Amino acid sequence: MTLQNRVFPTGEIVARPFRGEWMGNRGILHDDQRRLGAARWRHKNWICCALEFRGRHRQVMRPRNYTELFFLDDATALAVGHRPCAECRNADYRRFKAVWEECFGPAFATEIDRALHLARVGRDRRQLRHRGQARDLPDGAMFVTDRVWLVWAGQAHEWHEQGYGSPTALPAADVQVLTPAPMVRVLAAGYHPQPHVSLA
Template identity: 55%
Template sequence: MALQNRVTPLGEIVADPARGTLMGNRGVLHDDERRLGQSRWKHKPWIACTLLFKGRSRKPMTPGRYTELFFLDEATSLAAGHRPCAECRRAAFNAFRVAWAAANESNGLPSAVEMDAALHTARVDRWTRKQIRHERPAADLPDGVFILVNADPWLVWRGRLLRWTFGGYDATAPLPRVMATVITPAPTVAALAAGYSPGVHASAADAG
């Protein structure tokens, strides 16, 4: 039986047997029976990590340890409100900081704490605990951003839309010339527009 540890671009944590390409962390969200409780995060740093790092081995949802979350790809993790891990994905973390600084016309690079605070404000409504979304012209969105189309998440990628599924991208559509409901948090959209290039699942090359 699949554990409830797969994250969608909508930020939801669900059970699905498909394997992800990145692992994430929001704190300890499960109990001794490896079941999620009501909380969907325990701290502001929401990170996305590589699956393999320095030979470390973990059993997912070990009691008392942080809850391992899994994403189809980096674009999915960014849409859900995560950022690159500063330890196991240091190069990606540094590139994300550079793009963040460029987007904000800052003379210095932001700290992880500063980015986490801004992301937390932008990704989850304080009162409803639901994902925050915003409207932008679809034609102005950079690659790597997710939008909603008929309540489903679609990725903006190379001038077209790719439909997200747990196993990969399975369909394409033209990029609409209308206002779009953007899932990816606004600060991350700005970093993507400033040059950060996220990893996407191999199926993006074959979708449609």
């Protein structure tokens, strides 16, 4: 059974057979039959976790436990507003927090989550997007035209469910940016997400 727990960079949570390289948590979004309800989050601390940590094993979408969401890669998780987990990705979280504080000043995780939440979803509960010049976006940021793109090594890579396409030149254009504005600033200041295997 393919569960509805795969997250696209455009914010949709869909039922697809790919798992991806990272897992996320926004609280309990599913019922006892492992079906998603209307809610897309239950708290503001959206995190991105490693698939494996200290030998722990979980039954996916177990009743009355948080809904495991899956992302193709780290950049996809950042694009929808998930930060690194402070437990299973402690080194990444500390790097992220240090760069965040360089940009915005000292902050606890709850303050970071609150700021990200204001930048990732609107009052209509849909993904917030902003405008930017594609060629000014840092590596790790994602934008959308008729397709979804990742900026990596100064080029554009088309996002697919299984990985990224061949690099192409960034358009000299104003584009719709998916990655929340504070996250773009953190990326520009030096935080580097872990690259997907298809980018090697």
